[in-house]
Amino acid sequence: MSETKTYSIRDLSLEYDITPRTLRFYEDKGLLSPLRRGTQRIYDRRDKGRLALILRGKRLGFSLAEIRNWLDLYDVRDGQVAQARMLLDASEDRMTALLLQREELNETIEELKLQMQQVEGWLDDQGLAAEAAD
Amino acid sequence: MSETKTYSIRDLSLEYDITPRTLRFYEDKGLLSPLRRGTQRIYDRRDKGRLALILRGKRLGFSLAEIRNWLDLYDVRDGQVAQARMLLDASEDRMTALLLQREELNETIEELKLQMQQVEGWLDDQGLAAEAAD
DNA sequence: ACGGTGCTTGACGTTGACGTCAACGTAACT
């Protein structure tokens, strides 16, 4: 009954527009660990989810090493309180970094918005001047 | 009268915690172009501002090549309408990228927040269970 | 005149994140 959907290396590479080499590379770096059917890799839903996290992490500018670390934050699988505490601490650290990045991103956006308004204003002035010259 | 503050390469490297090598590298890549007093580099307020933009861009995950391009967006110095239009178009492209990144960043933050709440909830449950066992 | 400090320009080394072969296995089609 439980239809467990799986993916080949090509399936994922096409869907996420990356090369198979990249997927093997991520595996080599310990970011993914798909099952094997003989020698071939077989990715499941969880692998796919992790891949999505990896790619988003990259787009946000994090290194594979960083990503590798916080990927575990999404795998709550053990039942030890100490582990959970450490997990929570690590999560807080990461949250701090993310919030700081959002701050900087917001600043950047605001500054660019200002620049654009200035250029727009200047363009309008030129337009009015041209109109007046008619 | 106009006290124009300047900085040596060491001044900036200390202030921003980067090596002189990095500053020379950025110059080599066309991101900075400080004046020279003889052979020595002499950075002014504008150079310092650009450097701050560069470093923030890096923290947001952009490449030096990307940063180099949009650095010019902050240098409105010519008086051509066509140039201004192009500038505005480029700015809009960059704004789109920034907004998209903010979206992804927000998603990431929300997901992590959820994960943390789950772990916290689990820790609380453990606490209650331990209490009940007393 | 001498040593120290800080700067300069090459030139080569390094690390991360893959790309690009080469050489081979395997399953499917015809």
Added chain:
DNA sequence: AGTTACGTTGACGTCAACGTCAAGCACCGT
């Protein structure tokens, strides 16, 4: 049996973003 498609594991290449020397110039205090 041959070819086509898709997969595999090395091994080496590449590009960005610097680090790390080496060798040398310029001023400064003693």
